[in-house]
Amino acid sequence: MSGLEFVNFYLIPGLVLGCIYAISAVGLSLLFGILRFANFAHGDMMSWGGYSALVAVTFLGIGPWASIPVAIVSTVALGLLVQRLFYGRLKGANSVVLLISGFGVALMIRAILYFLFGPTEVTYGLGIQRPFVWEGFRIQWRHMYFIGTAVAIVTALHLFLTRTRTGKAMRAMSDNPDLARITGIPTDRVVTVAWVIGASLTAVAGVFLAIDTQLSPLMGFNLLLPTFAAAILGGIGKPYGAIVGGLVIGLAEEMSSLPLIDGQPLLTPAYKTGVAFAILVAVLIVRPTGIFRSPQ
Amino acid sequence: MFNRRFVMLSAVAAVAVMSGAPVGAQAQDVKIGAVLSVTGGLAPFAPAITAAARLAVDEINAAGGVLGGRRIALVEADDQTNPQVAQTVATRLVQVENVAAMVGPLTSSNVLAVSQAVTIPAGVPLVSPSATSPAISPLDDKDTVFRTVTPDGLQGRVLARTTRERGVTRVAAMVVNNDYGRGLQANFIAAFQEMGGTITSATNFEENRASYRAELATAAGSGNPEALLLIGYPASGGNTILRQALENGFFNRFVMTDGMRDGSVIQTIGPQNLANSFGTSGGSAAPAETLKKYQDAFRAKNPSLDPMGAFAPQMYDAVMTVALAIQKAGSTDRAAIAKALRDVANGPGEVVGPGDFAKARDAIAAGRKVNYDGASGPIEFDAAGDAAGAIDVWSVKGGAISVDATVLR
Numbered sequence: 019m020s021g022l023e024f025v026n027f028y029l030i031p032g033l034v035l036g037c038i039y040a041i042s043a044v045g046l047s048l049l050f051g052i053l054r055f056a057n058f059a060h061g062d063m064m065s066w067g068g069y070s071a072l073v074a075v076t077f078l079g080i081g082p083w084a085s086i087p088v089a090i091v092s093t094v095a096l097g098l099l100v101q102r103l104f105y106g107r108l109k110g111a112n113s114v115v116l117l118i119s120g121f122g123v124a125l126m127i128r129a130i131l132y133f134l135f136g137p138t139e140v141t142y143g144l145g146i147q148r149p150f151v152w153e154g155f156r157i158q159w160r161h162m163y164f165i166g167t168a169v170a171i172v173t174a175l176h177l178f179l180t181r182t183r184t185g186k187a188m189r190a191m192s193d194n195p196d197l198a199r200i201t202g203i204p205t206d207r208v209v210t211v212a213w214v215i216g217a218s219l220t221a222v223a224g225v226f227l228a229i230d231t232q233l234s235p236l237m238g239f240n241l242l243l244p245t246f247a248a249a250i251l252g253g254i255g256k257p258y259g260a261i262v263g264g265l266v267i268g269l270a271e272e273m274s275s276l277p278l279i280d281g282q283p284l285l286t287p288a289y290k291t292g293v294a295f296a297i298l299v300a301v302l303i304v305r306p307t308g309i310f311r312s313p314q
Numbered sequence: 315m316f317n318r319r320f321v322m323l324s325a326v327a328a329v330a331v332m333s334g335a336p337v338g339a340q341a342q343d344v345k346i347g348a349v350l351s352v353t354g355g356l357a358p359f360a361p362a363i364t365a366a367a368r369l370a371v372d373e374i375n376a377a378g379g380v381l382g383g384r385r386i387a388l389v390e391a392d393d394q395t396n397p398q399v400a401q402t403v404a405t406r407l408v409q410v411e412n413v414a415a416m417v418g419p420l421t422s423s424n425v426l427a428v429s430q431a432v433t434i435p436a437g438v439p440l441v442s443p444s445a446t447s448p449a450i451s452p453l454d455d456k457d458t459v460f461r462t463v464t465p466d467g468l469q470g471r472v473l474a475r476t477t478r479e480r481g482v483t484r485v486a487a488m489v490v491n492n493d494y495g496r497g498l499q500a501n502f503i504a505a506f507q508e509m510g511g512t513i514t515s516a517t518n519f520e521e522n523r524a525s526y527r528a529e530l531a532t533a534a535g536s537g538n539p540e541a542l543l544l545i546g547y548p549a550s551g552g553n554t555i556l557r558q559a560l561e562n563g564f565f566n567r568f569v570m571t572d573g574m575r576d577g578s579v580i581q582t583i584g585p586q587n588l589a590n591s592f593g594t595s596g597g598s599a600a601p602a603e604t605l606k607k608y609q610d611a612f613r614a615k616n617p618s619l620d621p622m623g624a625f626a627p628q629m630y631d632a633v634m635t636v637a638l639a640i641q642k643a644g645s646t647d648r649a650a651i652a653k654a655l656r657d658v659a660n661g662p663g664e665v666v667g668p669g670d671f672a673k674a675r676d677a678i679a680a681g682r683k684v685n686y687d688g689a690s691g692p693i694e695f696d697a698a699g700d701a702a703g704a705i706d707v708w709s710v711k712g713g714a715i716s717v718d719a720t721v722l723r
Contacts, residue, residue, distance in 0.1 A: 027531030035525045137357035139549045141582050146560045231524055231554045240522040272528040287529040288491035288518040
């Protein structure tokens, strides 16, 4: 196998998958840092974002890329509604209670999607697109946009967290919520901002996933485990860690079917998910709080 | 993992809560459980299959029901195309709803899980319209597990022969990692190699992944294959595999099976990209006039659905044979129903078919022997409880799935 083949068919797909995981995991991790619980409805909110874009594509006649703002607005609205109706009222409750309420929310969102759109998978109608080819190097245009968007998101998030007052307040609250409250940080406002950012990222990940595969009410839920793996691997609560975690898991999954020996994949692709979790467990044994230490 | 267990538990709890009893079920109704895959990988097939089951029940009740006027109540449950969930909902149907018999589940994995854990121990007769894995035949089932669909031994052979006839000698296989995929793959490979074909690589894939590019690259890169054998379901990876294979130029010809015989494949991939691809699926061996009775009745109730959608005729026949067996058994005793299934379906006897329920029931009530020949074929259960039917060879023509040939052997 040539180096070019490796780049085209293993490295780039791994990066693309990693970017989708990373964008999704950053949102999850950011919200965990502020709310202190794992939002199990994250996957279904991703589906919500994907279907919101579908509504825009269908009724406004715009392309899926142009529909991303619609998906963001709709998912942020959903996130704030869920926070107001459920999570906000359960503030300070036992973490198991929050976890299960997260499931409840996830099932409600999924039920709404099933009710409105049915179980049949649909696409944005992009059809088959031939890749961009240059000197044997090949990549789908949309994958270049995915990677570009991921880089832009990381940069913007970094600037936000380090340069703005609200960003600094978020980091403070993520590090120590009690101390943050005592020093006069408006914690309710920070929670709202965290939902706006987290839900926006979730919506972007959902639309990307739907562009790359297809829409089904279970699409986001199916990504929940790798998203959690990425977030935990990076150190949950640490957005930068989630990016690294997402890329590591995406690359590891695609690399696991490399035909290094005898044209056969290293590992039967049926066990791809296992690879991600083997890496997760190995890292957690060495560094129990993830690559970037998560807050206790 | 801790979190994962919660996922499972809550999913199970949600299913248990959400699927209630049928509306308007009466105490004297005879309940038939239907474990369907309304959501999950097989979801695109569910509407036509469910409609076929309801059509059969409606016809039976309109004709006056069974056992001297008792109505049939179909208790539907969704197994999410997942064996654990299937077991949970089947347990509820058997223990709580106390169903007399069961139709479904749809997938082979779910039939294996449900039959071994629930219906065989409870002695509930189970008739699946669509589980095609050869692994179901040798089950030690005390003669309670039946199928109105032809097992995959025949489909594998017909697919291998068709593949060779259409000039393909080197095939890479990508197959869903479950009982259906592995069983059918083994049948295809054995037959294909016997006919002089070469399998360049055989890979099992996991459902619901966002990317299959790496395994497609590996499959395309080894042994110079001419086509990809894809055994899977459209919603849980099949369409993604087709799309990624085409976009990256890994494969442009696909050999598919019943799992992929669905309009959503054409809608997602585009008919021009499937021009030289083909596949097989369980077909109907019924004579044209028998089939037409079923199709007309189906279309009258469901104008937007395809009466020949994969496994819909088989589901209609499953409900019909169960209802006739209940009549023959003379009670809702599960063991008696299981025993009567072969009696009403197999020859010799007065031949009855779709739309003949009243006639068949009255014949049984009068003590005569009937032989049900259904919409999917002449339904003759063999010693293992399997029906021998026909296999359709299909391809995509004019933007729709069209049947090129129907093969009996």
